[in-house]
Amino acid sequence: MATGRQKKVTRPYIIFMMVMFLLMIFPLYGLANHVFPLVLGLPFGLFWVILLELITFVALCFFYRYEYGNGGEHE
Amino acid sequence: MNNWVFALGSMLVYLVLAFVIGLMAGRKRSFWSVSEYAVADRGLGLIVIWFMMGGTVFSAFSFLGGPGMAFSQGAASYFVPAYIALGILPWYLLGPKVGRIGARKNFFTMGDFLGDRYQSKALTVIVGVISVLAFIQYLTLQIKGMAFIFNILTDGVIPYWFGALLAYGIVVAYVATSGVRGAAWSDVLQGALMLIVAWTVGYYLVYMLQGSPTEMFTAIEQAKPGFLTIGQEGSQMSAMAYSTVILVSALGFLMWPHLFTKSYTTTEKRIKITTMAFPLFGIFLVPVLFVGFAAIGVIAPDALESPDQVLPHLVTNYLGANSWLYGLIGAGALAAAMSSSDAITHGGSVSLGRDVILPFKPDMDERTQVWIMRIGVIVIGAAAYWLSIFGAAGIIALLVGAYGSIAQFVPAVYGALIWRRGTKQGAIAGMVVGIGVNYYFQIVAESTPLDINAGIVGLLCNIVVFVAVSLMTRPVPAALANEYAEA
Numbered sequence: 001m002a003t004g005r006q007k008k009v010t011r012p013y014i015i016f017m018m019v020m021f022l023l024m025i026f027p028l029y030g031l032a033n034h035v036f037p038l039v040l041g042l043p044f045g046l047f048w049v050i051l052l053e054l055i056t057f058v059a060l061c062f063f064y065r066y067e068y069g070n071g072g073e074h075e
Numbered sequence: 076m077n078n079w080v081f082a083l084g085s086m087l088v089y090l091v092l093a094f095v096i097g098l099m100a101g102r103k104r105s106f107w108s109v110s111e112y113a114v115a116d117r118g119l120g121l122i123v124i125w126f127m128m129g130g131t132v133f134s135a136f137s138f139l140g141g142p143g144m145a146f147s148q149g150a151a152s153y154f155v156p157a158y159i160a161l162g163i164l165p166w167y168l169l170g171p172k173v174g175r176i177g178a179r180k181n182f183f184t185m186g187d188f189l190g191d192r193y194q195s196k197a198l199t200v201i202v203g204v205i206s207v208l209a210f211i212q213y214l215t216l217q218i219k220g221m222a223f224i225f226n227i228l229t230d231g232v233i234p235y236w237f238g239a240l241l242a243y244g245i246v247v248a249y250v251a252t253s254g255v256r257g258a259a260w261s262d263v264l265q266g267a268l269m270l271i272v273a274w275t276v277g278y279y280l281v282y283m284l285q286g287s288p289t290e291m292f293t294a295i296e297q298a299k300p301g302f303l304t305i306g307q308e309g310s311q312m313s314a315m316a317y318s319t320v321i322l323v324s325a326l327g328f329l330m331w332p333h334l335f336t337k338s339y340t341t342t343e344k345r346i347k348i349t350t351m352a353f354p355l356f357g358i359f360l361v362p363v364l365f366v367g368f369a370a371i372g373v374i375a376p377d378a379l380e381s382p383d384q385v386l387p388h389l390v391t392n393y394l395g396a397n398s399w400l401y402g403l404i405g406a407g408a409l410a411a412a413m414s415s416s417d418a419i420t421h422g423g424s425v426s427l428g429r430d431v432i433l434p435f436k437p438d439m440d441e442r443t444q445v446w447i448m449r450i451g452v453i454v455i456g457a458a459a460y461w462l463s464i465f466g467a468a469g470i471i472a473l474l475v476g477a478y479g480s481i482a483q484f485v486p487a488v489y490g491a492l493i494w495r496r497g498t499k500q501g502a503i504a505g506m507v508v509g510i511g512v513n514y515y516f517q518i519v520a521e522s523t524p525l526d527i528n529a530g531i532v533g534l535l536c537n538i539v540v541f542v543a544v545s546l547m548t549r550p551v552p553a554a555l556a557n558e559y560a561e562a
Contacts, residue, residue, distance in 0.1 A: 010168060017164045021325070024157045025318035026306070033150075035296045035303045041288025042361075043296075043303045049153050050361065053160040053354040060167065060351040068344060 009067055016063075020056055024049065078401045082228040085402030086409055089268070090245055093413060096264055097249025097257040123259045124341055125352050130262035130414030131333070133269055133356070134213075135220025137363045138408040143382030145367025146374075149295075149302035151312035152364050156357035158321050162328025163353035169329065170338050170346035172492055172562040177339040185332040185484070186430030192491040192559050194551050195499035196434040201506065202484065203430025206332040207455065209481050210423035214459035217419070218243050220412040222463065227387040228405045236464050242409055246416045247456040250424070251449045258417035265414035270359060272407025277362025279400065280369040280389060288365070295371050315526045323530035327482030333422030420459075424451035482530045483509035486541040494545075495556035501545030509537025 022028050032048030039047040136155075144152040173188065182188055185206070190199030218239050225238025233241075249257040285291035295302060301309020305317045312320075328334075338346055370385045379388055390404055428448035433439060439447075486505050490497035513533030516523045523529055550556065 013168060020164065021161055021322075024161055025321050026314040029305070029318070030314070033304050033306070035292065038289050038292055041292065043150070043292050045150055045304060046153055046361070046364075049157050050358055053156065053357045056160050056164070057351065057354040060354070063167070064347055064351060067347075 009063060013063060016059055020052060023052055077230075078398045079228065079230040079232060081398040081402045082405040083233065086225065086228070086405045089406035089409060090242065093261045093264060093410070094245045094249060097245070097253055097261040097417070099260070123263060124337065124345060124349055126263045126266040127259045127337070127418060128349055129352065129356050129359075130266045131331075131418045133266070133273075133360070133411050134415035135217045135408070135412040137269065137273060137360065137411045138386055138404075139220050139223065139383040140216075141360065141363040142367035142370070142385045145364040146370050146385045147367075147376065147382035148311040149299070150305050150310065151317060152367065153305075154317060154321050154324065155364075156360050158324035158328065159357040159360065160354040161321065162325040163350050166329055166334070167347055167350045169489075169492060170350065171343035173335060174338040174341070174343055174346055176559065176562045177335070182339060183336060184426050184429045185330075185335040185488070186426060188335060189484075189487055189491065189502070190430075190434075192551070192555070193487070193497070193499035193502050194555070195503070198487070198499055198503055199430050200434055201503065202332070203426050205480055205484075205510070206426045207423050207431065210419050210426070211455060211459045211462065213419055214416055214423070214455070215463035217412040217416040218459055218463035221409055221416075223384075224387065224405060224408040224412070227384075227391060228401065239460060239463060242413060243416060243456065243460060246413050246420060247452055250417050250421050251452040258421045261417060262414045265410035269407045269411040269414070272403050272410075273359070274362050276386075276400065276404055276407070277365040277369075280393075281365050284369045284373050284389075284393065291368060291371075295368065298372060313526045316528065319528035319531045323482050323528045323534070326485050326534070327530065330481045330484040330488065331422075332426055332481075333418055336422055336425055420452055420455060423455045424448045427451040427455065480510050480513065483513060483533055483537055485534060486538050490541060490545075491559050492562070493560060495553070495560050496545055496550055497541065497556075498545045498548040498550055500548040501541045501543075504544045505537040505539075505541030508540045509533040512536045 026033075029045075029048070032045050034045060035043045037044055042050070141152065141155060144155070176182070177188060180187075180191060182191070184203070186199040186202045189202055190196055221242040222235045222239035225233045225242065226235050229238075249261060253260075281288055281291055285294065292303065299309060301307045302311065304310050305312055306314035341349075366386050366389070367382075370389055373393070374385065374388060376382075379385065386404070386408075390401060394400055425448055428444055428451055432447055433444065483506050486509075487497070487502040490502065510533065513529050516529035516532055523532055
């Protein structure tokens with residue numbers, strides 16, 4: 001069975017997931033659908049995708065840390 | 076020394092290493108246990124799992140299809156890093172559930188999972204057959220990639236059929252003997268190698284051919300306005316097609332049945348840590364697209380038989396002086412193709428044994444099952460090899476085509492975990508309709524309504540049929556439905 005913290009995480013996690021999806025596809029992706037400005041040499045549309053991936057990674061780290069604390073590889 | 080000798084040498088060194096590591100991994104393990112073969116007694120380490128997952132993501136696509144797509148379709152290629160990050164996200168919630176149920180009930184495949192939830196052997200067999208076919212389709216693409224790399228980098232000295240046989244033969248050998256452990260450990264070598272190669276080569280080509288990324292993208296925008304955006308004048312893909320291809324690829328991502336098998340090999344916590352790595356995998360793929368962009372303005376589009384040949388063409392025509400890079404690319408590209416092939420070949424053999432053959436003879440003993448899976452490796456391997464040497468189709472079309480059918484498992488799988496009322500008749504009917512519709516729009520029809528991806532059209536029909544038929548048929552026992560919904 002899922003533990004208490006896991007259950008609490010479910011709803012915010014689903015919302016986070018939906019937001020990421022929506023930012024990656026149209027119409028919202030339309031905000032980023034430009035070549036300029038180039039960021040780090042990348043067209044803005046590609047930079048947007050990478051930025052969202054970094055945000056996703058950081059957010060996942062936070063979710064994980066909330067559920068399991070700082071613990072290492074203990075099961 | 077000639078470039079091709081150098082390339083051949085480094086590819087052979089790499090092949091020997093991969094072979095030895097793959098074979099060593101299975102030593103001193105029980106050769107006759109289904110559990111050891113399929114899920115390594117559920118005890119693989121985190122780093123190894125991480126590489127195994129990553130290895131499956133970075134396929135021949137990374138060195139052939141990916142650059143080709145950037146070269147020929149521009150911004151449409153952004154969908155690849157986009158869906159890899161998104162596709163895994165639901166697994167953070169679903170993976171632990173699937174893993175818990177699987178460990179408790181001793182499952183090995185997605186077929187086991189669906190068959191038990193919907194109380195239907197037929198469903199297990201359908202899922203098994205489709206998975207095996209999709210696996211074979213996916214494998215042919217990897218094998219073609221290996222053969223192609225071998226052939227072109229050795230100046231044609233190694234013929235197409237022999238390169239494929241050599242590289243894929245090694246994969247078949249270590250998967251058949253060492254099972255999941257062989258696949259996993261060789262992936263660590265392959266994953267590390269191909270990441271280094273992709274980044275080195277991607278940036279090297281950009282700086283050598285185009286000056287810098289900034290100059291490159293500015294020049295592309297000037298020469299081909301709209302090419303680096305979606306759904307505008309000069310773009311290669313409409314906004315609807317782009318959005319729906321991301322959706323269907325992301326949804327389909329979790330449905331690759333070997334992901335299920337792998338969730339049974341590990342713990343909940345590790346499933347979650349693995350999920351965290353995927354957005355990074357998406358970022359790792361970016362230099363792969365750089366290779367394709369770097370070729371724009373350098374190679375005339377009609378100089379290539381197919382856009383997939385961009386990287387080999389650049390290597391053989393513009394890297395003449397640098398034999399080190401030449402050899403490195405050969406080994407890296409082989410590694411990318413092989414690390415996907417081993418996991419997929421393994422997954423295919425487990426599905427074939429558990430889902431397709433076992434339901435017809437449920438009293439089979441364990442030793443026979445293991446034999447069938449090991450022979451399955453060879454059968455699937457031979458089929459894929461034959462198809463890749465004699466069959467023909469573009470790499471991207473194949474990949475998306477396989478994804479199309481696999482994505483049709485989505486309603487049944489999600490239904491199992493969140494909807495107690497889903498029934499076997501509903502799941503089967505939905506799947507059949509979804510696959511039929513997808514197939515029709517992908518192969519037969521010229522275009523889809525509103526330019527929506529064929530897989531999404533199939534999914535919409537699939538969901539409607541699944542829900543409608545389920546509501547009209549008798550539900551599974553409440554205790555069973557609850558066990559899945561509340562896992």
